[in-house]
Amino acid sequence: MSIHSNYGIICSLMIAATATARRTASREKRRHQLIDATMKCIARKGMGSTTLGDVAREAGLSQGIVNLHFESKDNLLKETLASLANEYREQFDKTLHRSGPRPADKLLALLELDFRPSICDRRKLAVWFAFWGEVKSRPTYRRMCDESDRYYDSVIEGLCAELIAEGKYKNIDAMTAADALSSMTNGLWQACLISPQTWDRRKATNAVMSYLRSVFPRHYKQ
C-alpha cells in the first residue's frame, strides 16, 4: 500500500523530472508492484477468476511478467498472502511497542488497530477472506494463517492476564477473554465485508468496547 503509492509518486516525479522513466525496476519493487496488482484483482474479480493476464494488465506490464518474477501463479498467491500477513504483523508490533505503558492501553490500541482504515478496508478484507476461503483445500494457506493467529492470540492473552491480575477480576480467565476478543474482531471484519451499509468501523469498535467494558469494568469505564 504505502509502498505502491510511493512507487507511483516516485515514478511520476521521475518522468516529470528526467523525462526518462525507468522501464526496469529492482526485483523487490517489481514483486511488490505485482503483489499489489494481485490484491486489486482478487478484490475486484475474486481469486478464482483472477488470471495472470489480469495481474499483468493491472500492473501495466506484459503477459509473461508474473512467471518471470514468481515462477508460478501458485507462488504468486502464496507470496501475496505472506505479504498481507507481514503488513499486518508490522502494524501490530509497531502498535504494541509504541502504545502503553499500561497493559490496558496496549490492549485498547491493538483492538483499535483492527478497525483503522488501513486495515479494516473492504478491498483488503476481500483479499483476506479470499484466502480464508481456500484454507481447507490449501494446507499452506491454513498453516500461514494459523501461525499468525497464534502469535496474536498469545499477545492478547498476555495482556488480558495482566489486566485480570491488576483488577483482581474473578469469573474470567485470560484465555477465554482473549479468544472472545480475537474472534469478535474476525467476525466484525466479516460484517464490514458483507454488510457495508449496516456496518462501519465505528460500530465495529463499539462492539469490541462493549465487551472490554463488561469484562474489565475497572479498566474501561462508562
Next chain:
Amino acid sequence: MSIHSNYGIICSLMIAATATARRTASREKRRHQLIDATMKCIARKGMGSTTLGDVAREAGLSQGIVNLHFESKDNLLKETLASLANEYREQFDKTLHRSGPRPADKLLALLELDFRPSICDRRKLAVWFAFWGEVKSRPTYRRMCDESDRYYDSVIEGLCAELIAEGKYKNIDAMTAADALSSMTNGLWQACLISPQTWDRRKATNAVMSYLRSVFPRHYKQ
C-alpha cells in the same frame, strides 16, 4: 465411469431405499445430489478448482449432468449457497420455536446451535468461507449473505432487548450485545476452520458463554 458402474451404484442405493431400481431420479433429488457433491468438492478442492467434471464424478453421474439440471456452473454455485443458507435458516427457526419459553433459554439455544456438529463442521464451514471469499466480487453472494444476517441479527437483538428489560441491565444496549454475539460466532467459526487443533466446538461455546455471563449476569450464572 461407464454406464454400468454408475448404474450399479445407483441401483444398490435405490434397491436399499425403495426396492425399485431407477436409473432416473426426480428433478429435485438430482439437484440435491448435485448440490451435495458440489459442497464436497468445494471443501476438498476449493471453489476455484472445482470443475463440473469433479462435481459429476463426485455424484457418480456423467459430464453433462450439471448443465442439464442447472444450466450453468454459475447457477449451480448460486443454488449451492442458497441451499446452504436455507439449511441453516431451517435449523435456526426450528430452534427458535422449539426452545424457550424464556428469552434467556431461546438465546442460549440459538447460540448453542451454531456450534452443534451439524453446523460447526469443517467441511461445511469451508463452503461458507469459500462463498464469503467471493462476496466482494459477486454482488449476488453478498446480497444473499447480507439478507440472512440481518434476519438473524434482528432476532438476536430482540431477545437481548427482552433480557435487558427483564434484568434491568444498564450500560448495554440490545443492538451492541447482538452485534457482539453474532460477530463472535462468525469469528469462532473461522477459528474452527483455521486452527482445528486449537479450537473445538466446546471451546467456542465457552467463549460465547463468557460474554453472555458478563453482559447478562442475572440470566446466566456462574
Next chain:
DNA sequence: CAAAAATGAATGAGTATTCATTCAAATTAT
C-alpha cells in the same frame, strides 16, 4: 558489449457447454 529485465506471440493443458444419441419408465393402444 554483456548481462539483466521485459515483452508478447505461441503452446498446450484443461474446462464449460453443447448436442446427438441411448435408454428406463410412464403412458396409451390393442
Next chain:
DNA sequence: ATAATTTGAATGAATACTCATTCATTTTTG
C-alpha cells in the same frame, strides 16, 4: 395383460474457449 409409443433423464464425445507457462526476441542497464 401385452405391445407400441412417448417422454425426458442421462450420457459422453465434440466444440470452442480460456489461461498458465514458455521462450525467442527486444530493450534497458551498467
